[in-house]
Amino acid sequence: MTDQALQAELEWLRLELAALRLANSALEQQMVKGAEQTDAMIRALETQSSALRAANLRQLNQTNFTQRVMDTTGALVIVLGPDGRISQINRRCAEAMGEQAAAIEGRVLDEWLFPDELQTLMDQLPELPWPVYSPLFETLRRADGYAAEHRLADSSGAFHDYWMEASLLHSPQGKEEGAVICATDISALKNQQNRLRRSESLLKEAQHIAQLGHWELDLAADRLIWSEEVCRIFELDAARAPANYQAFLALVHPDDRAAVDQAYAESLNSPCAFAIDHRLLLAGDRIKWVHERCVTHYDSDGRPLRSFGTVQDITAQRDAESEQELAASVFDNSLNGIMITDAKTRIIKVNRAFSEILGYAPPEVLGHKARLLKSGNQDAHFYRNLWRTLERDGKWQGEIWDRRRDGGVVPLWQSISVVRAMDGRLLHYIGVFYDLSEQKRNAEHIHRLAYYDVLTGLPNRQLLNERCEHALRRAQRDGQGLAVLFLDLDRFKHVNDTLGHPVGDELLRAVAQRLRDSLREIDTVARLGGDEFIVLLEDTRHQPDIERIAAKILGALTLPFNVAGHRLDIGTSIGISRFPGDGNDATTLIKHADLAMYRAKEQGRGNFQFYEAHLTARANERLYLEGELREAVARGELTLYYQPQYRVGDGRLAGAEVLLRWFHRELGMIPPDKFIPIAEDCGLIVPIGEWVLLMACRQLKSWLDCGLNLPRVAVNLSGVQIERGNILAMVSQTLAATGLPASCLELEITETYIMRQAESNVGVLEELRALGVTLAIDDFGTGHSSLGYLKRLPVAKLKIDRSFVMDIPQDSNDVAITRAILALGQSLKMTVLAEGVETAEQAAFLRELECDEVQGYFFGNCLDSAAFAKLLQVAAEAGEFS
Structure with a gap:
């Protein structure tokens, strides 16, 4: 590395070092400042902690004070949390419930409530969207408070009465925090109230x-x-x-x-x-x-x-006082004899009726024993039973005969009662009695009335039934036969109607005597009522024996009777039933004999007939038809048909006879000769006859209103209608109701009925004619008309019965009768109509004899209303009604 580069690196290091010193200085300043803030925070936290400890101490002191206050009250104090569970209780509550507070807290007070009261609270609550732990808490929440009487269980399970008052608890912000309940034991008060x-x-x-x-x-x-x-x-x-x-x-x-x-x-x-x-x-x-x-x-x-x-x-x-006074009055004034004895049967008191019945004055019997009155009519066994009954039941009653003071004996009905003290000691006997003498006489008379016919002295139905049942038991036991004869006098009603009931009664007495004279001692003859008699024949094994007795009775009653200056011929019809073939009891035998008697009448009267099984079937059929006939009108089964009637001279339609037809829903067409007699016997002919007249008049009025001028319609009247109904009012009201002119109505009455009560019927017929209707005698020639009465009858027409027309001109007798009737009608200026014309020969013969009108199948069948209307229309178009 060059010096220049080295110099640059050193310069960079000095800059970083200066930056680090500046950062470190800033960090130190920040740390000093943070430490000061932390120290201030710590000091603030210590201050808050001291305040919180002081607040907790105050709250604890207040909680302890609240608990001491709760513990000092004699009531149960219970604090509930926001969910209704117990969060705090006082000492009195723990003592009452017999559990430690810790064991109670977290539960619901409802556990201690009486079950019925808890169920009531639950029933009163509506359905809630949250789980309900305590119905009691939910109830007070809904009411924002609660006060009621409840029973709470103690540690032994016994319930005590409490008056409970509850209030909700809220935070300062209004939030619901639970409730406090104060329950005061009011058991002593409740007991005092009870x-x-x-x-x-x-x-x-x-x-x-x-x-x-x-x-x-x-x-x-x-x-x-x-x-x-x-x-x-x-x-x-x-x-x-x-x-x-x-x-x-x-x-x-x-x-x-x-x-x-x-x-x-x-x-x-x-x-x-x-x-x-x-x-x-x-x-x-x-x-x-x-x-x-x-x-x-x-x-x-x-x-x-x-x-x-x-x-x-x-x-x-x-x-009670009134009753005592009344009892004393009743005792003295009773119509019954009264006797009171002591426990030893010594008489201590009697009333006035006692003296009147037995003849003893009170001083003559007081102090004496009751055996003074014994008559001797009852034996020792009777009195032993009497005393045994008194001892067992405390009372006895029955018939006893006592001796009067004059020595005579009198039947008494006596009731004896025992009177005892509260401890069961026998004190008195009380005897109450009345004289049976008059009752016994009355009873005999009543028995006579109950079992014997007052008029004839013969046994009545009641006694007959008893004798018949007794005879049946004997016949069953001994294997003997038995017969019942049912008698009905012929023409007896005619005697009553013409000569009066006194003569009829005398005739019945004479018949009863002849029947007694015709029978054996072992036989019974009884009167059922009216002119009906029953003969009970015992020990009859063979039919010829029964026939011989029946023939003897017929012969005896065929002989004329002389009653009140009148010679009377009546006769009888007899029906016979036998045991065992025709019945095993009295009711059945009498019923079957009755059916056989009707058969005898149908055979021409004056004979006897034995019962046959088919008679019951016929009677049952008749009973069934009667029941069905009662409903026939309502069911619309009855209908009217019309038989055309023609003038012989010009062949024009003169009228129509109304014919009643019954079309049964099951049996079909039922002939009139089968149901009309039934209707007459049971009285149905009256309402049915009114219906027929109304329908016929209404139908003819309808035809007249349509221009079909049928001259008249003929309606048959039954004798029963005249006898049982107000025929005059019925005809008058029907004409008024339908508006039919009276001249268009013809009423037909049989000759037999008119002549049966000729005098009274003349008046009825005259009243009917006064209404303007036409009257005709139906079935003429079959009865016993008196020409003297016939000329007095206000009738305008005679109808020759079909029985005389059917064999002309071949039968000379019928020809003679028909000629006679035509001559009679013409002489009396009556229209004569022949019924049942079925052949051209009959029609020609009647035309030759100048008969006025005819009807029958030769001229036309009977038609229903629709078909007859067509017939009228044809006649109108032919100008027959012009």
């Missing part, structure tokens, strides 16, 4: 049992205070209890108010208590008796200040 309530309850219960209440009247303020029992006695709620004396007085019975007011006024001037019984007037005019007691307190100057009193319901006592 004892007080118990005492009050017992007092109220005692007053209620005694029906005794108390009241207080402040005289200065005129303010009345009632106890609960007084309100109950007066039957008022507390809100309606009288507020002053006058209001109370208004509840007293009007007849007792003056006496109550006077007694109270006198008590105000006397230190002595007063007592009075009076009545209350309650709702519904009911009466209640009360006993009032009252005492008045005075001030030092003798002025009355307050009145105190009691009210007791004595209604039951009054009633």
